[in-house]
Amino acid sequence: LGQGCGHNLIAISGLATAIGIKAALESGKASGKVVLFGTPAEELSIGKIVLVEKRAFQDNVDVCLMLHPAAYDHQYAALIAINDVHVEFFGKASHASAAPWEGVNALDALVQVWNGISMMRQQLLPTDRVHGIVTDGGQAPNIIPEHTSAFFFIRTTKANQAGRLQKKLEACFEAAALATGCEVKYTWREIGITKDVVQNQVMADTYAAHMEKYGIRFPSEDVQMRAGGGSTDMGNVSYEMPCIHPMYGIHTTASNHTIEFTAAAKTMPAHKDTIQASKCLAATGVEVLLNEAYYNSVQKNFKDNLVAADV
8 A cells, every 4th residue: 555554744743743843942041851763663563662661762762652643633642552473273184075074174163263262252341352364274275284384463452462352362273173173273463462542631632732832633532442443562562651642633534554545645735744743743742841840740640540540
């Protein structure tokens, strides 16, 4: 798709926000430090996790700010936790017509997993998600597949709920292996879970107040928090320090990760929207530097929301 999620604009917004805060520091009106982080591999939900593990954020800054383009304006990022797993089944090849009874069908096991997940959904929370693809379904229709594989994502509203869903999915894998006589191997990603985004209403509302000066209007927090479904490695940063991840509109009705959004992300209006939102994010960062009482309220909001997330 190309820039189907507008990462070209995210890069611009990060640079523009940093330049804006730097200008305030150089004017002498504020004191402190601004750091611009380049964080690749967000679509894999891992780049910022590596930086968190290396303490790149914790040892250098007190708050983190970033923007993300969308078809709408939200100051709160209803972004949820995600983990992924690769599963493989190993059976025995045989001719599918001449001697099928001599085979052990690894594709049957994978189909069993799909059916198991479909039945499992009845008992999942409405906010839980399990979705995946077949990465190997066999080589030819006249051969009983001796190997199959799939790749799944699980998502939950909070990071501490992922273990519950992980156990359910593993049970589907094990049950399918038992039912078909296959061997199974599954591997959760080594780097661990991508966490949900812990909100910081203090900074988010400041950003929104600046955006409203440009005529932008925001739905209620309740509406915004029901609109989530995506995930980002910014969530792991938000468990370490106050963060915001506002979504800003770029004059399109297309959803992210579509051809239409890709086209919108390269237009001049989208670039103008990015600079406008960056000014508002920079103004939020400057407020953190200028006002100690405000900074303290940001930190308190962060700590309160961490408790609410059961950390």
